[in-house]
Amino acid sequence: MHRTSQRTGQSLEPDRQTVEAMGREIVSRIADYLDGLPQAPASRFGEAADAVARMLQPPPEEGGGFDRLLDAFQEAAAHGLDPSSPGYLAYFPAGGLVSSALADAFAQVHNRFTTVADLAPALVAMEHGVLRWLAGLFGLPEGAGGLVTTGGSLATLAAVVAARHDRLGEDLAGARLYVTEHTHFCVAKAARIAGLPASAVRVVPTRRLRMDPVAAARMIEEDRARGLRPFLLAGTAGTTSTGTVDPLPELGELAAREGLWFHVDAAYGGGLRLTARGRARLAGVERADSIVVDPHKSLFLSYGTGVLLVRDPVTLRAAHAGGGDYLQDLRTVGGLPDFGHDGPELTREFRGLRLWLPLHLHGVAAFRAALDEKLDLAWLAYRELAADPLFEVPWEPDLTVVVFRPRDGDEAGRRLLDRVNATGRIFLSSTTVEGRYFLRLNPTGHRTHEAELRAALELIRDGARALAG
Structure with a gap:
């Protein structure tokens, strides 16, 4: 039973007693939520109409009770998917690690501006230190850096813009970049936002779900012969559909030989490094x-925590940096990046603590x-199925994604998915x-x-046997 009933709307700055009561209430509800996760459904669909209608109402003139507002959030959150559930086995589970979430709340109350190192140098160092550690984890050279994104x-947009600027300059005519049908569509979307036409994105054939380096080399050669300008080769370290890893050594060698920017999408697979x-x-x-x-x-x-790592941070700054007279009072802090010059965001929350504290x-x-x-x-799931x-x-899993189907075909697969997900116990x-x-x-969630x-x-x-009948 939750007891906090303070009405905090009368003041935007609650007193210490109220702050502590609010904190206790939220932490208590977090603990209750975690305790209930093993028994809670992984999904709940078809019952959200009333909650949606309530959530669409405008805020009142006078503030309401804190506990009732938290009740409203929890009721709204009970609809749809719960990626924190141990039964959530779809897409790429996001764990909602408690230590990271609490760290983020702590950081948001402090509300430091970390886009410019001069204004919060030690916090920028905290974030930069995690980025340097990650760069080392991936074998990038000393001096590599990056950016924490949403x-x-x-992150892909910033990478494509950096590659475009570094390899093409201001002339985008004839630009070509190379993906496969299994490359995440964010690469093509980033290219479009970066000013490249759809024709700039070339789809390389695959062999056993992986980019074919021989086919990629042939396409690059053919495009150059036509007067076009290949500039980026995108490999994937864990595709979205099947978790498959492209032949990164061969693709890296091809990119180096042809002078292309080599981009690796390890959004899903990267942590497994x-x-x-x-x-x-x-x-x-x-x-x-x-x-x-x-x-x-x-x-x-x-959700909302991505990372871009780059071999040479100068390429990021060359593509993204800018300035204005109103920034003339700021100083450069030796050895620390100004994140506002490394990507598209000029204002961003401090994201470092959500990474630094859990690690x-x-x-x-x-x-x-x-x-x-x-x-x-x-591997257990693969062997059993x-x-x-x-x-x-x-296909054997490269990482943690297992794909399977009933032998009775596509329609049987659709019916099995509907039957399994309708239980609410798991979600595929x-x-x-x-x-x-x-x-x-x-099964990538840390609670599974x-x-x-x-x-x-x-x-x-059980579902497959019932449908096979």
Whole structure:
């Protein structure tokens, strides 16, 4: 039973007693939510109409009670998907790591401006230190740096703009960049925002879901012969549909030989670089000019946490830096970046603590152990499903995504997905690969363990048996 009933609307600056009461109330509700997660549904659809109508109402003239407003949020959050649930096995789970969420709240109250190092040098150093550590994790050279963004899409945009500026200058005529059908569409979207036409994006054929380096080399050669200007090659370290890793060593060699910017989308797979298996799978990523990583995927943080790493930070600044007379009082702080010159955002919240505190609090070994467990879970799911005659499982997982389908075909797959997700106990997603419908299972959430996965597999098998009838 929650007891806080303070009406805080009369003052924008509550007194200490009220602040402490509000904090206790929120922390108590967080603890209740976490306690209930194992029994809570992973999804709840079809019942949101009343809640949606209430949430669309404008704010009142006079403020309301804090506890009632938190009640309203919790009721609204109960609809749709719960990516924090141990039964959430779709897409790429975002863990909502409690230590990171609390760190973010603490940072937001302090509200420091970290776009310019001069205004908060030690906090910028905190963020920059995590970026340097990540750059080292990926084998980038000393002096590499980057940017913490809202996610992979914004990080990709900054990378594409840097590559465009570095390799093409101001003349974009004939620009070409190379992806596959499995490359995340944020690359093509970034190219469009960066001023490139749809014809600039060339789709390279694949072999066993991976970019074919021979085909890529041939297309680059043909485009050059036509007077076009290849400038970027995009490899993927964990595709969205199947978690497949492109042949990064061969693509890195091709990009270097042809003078192309080598971009690696490791938004999903990047965190797994912490493990021995992940390092082996992502070999070749160290040749990248830019790497995108989403800690809200494989480092269990909350949505809104992406990272761009670059081999040479000068390329970011050359493409993004600007200025104005009103900035004349600011000084350069030696050794620290001004993040406003490294990407599209001139105003941004301080994002460093949401990364720094969990890594220092739990230690890197805790993340490594959790990620190793997720790799084990994926192989468990693969072995169990592949051994069941009801299912077709054509590809071994490179990382933690397992795709499968009933042997009865696409329509059976759709009915199985609907049946499983309708239980609310687990939630899967689907994809289409090589023209065929597949279900997709991804046990990457840090609250998903072997017991939860085995229960999910049993639910999937029960559904398939019932439909096979």
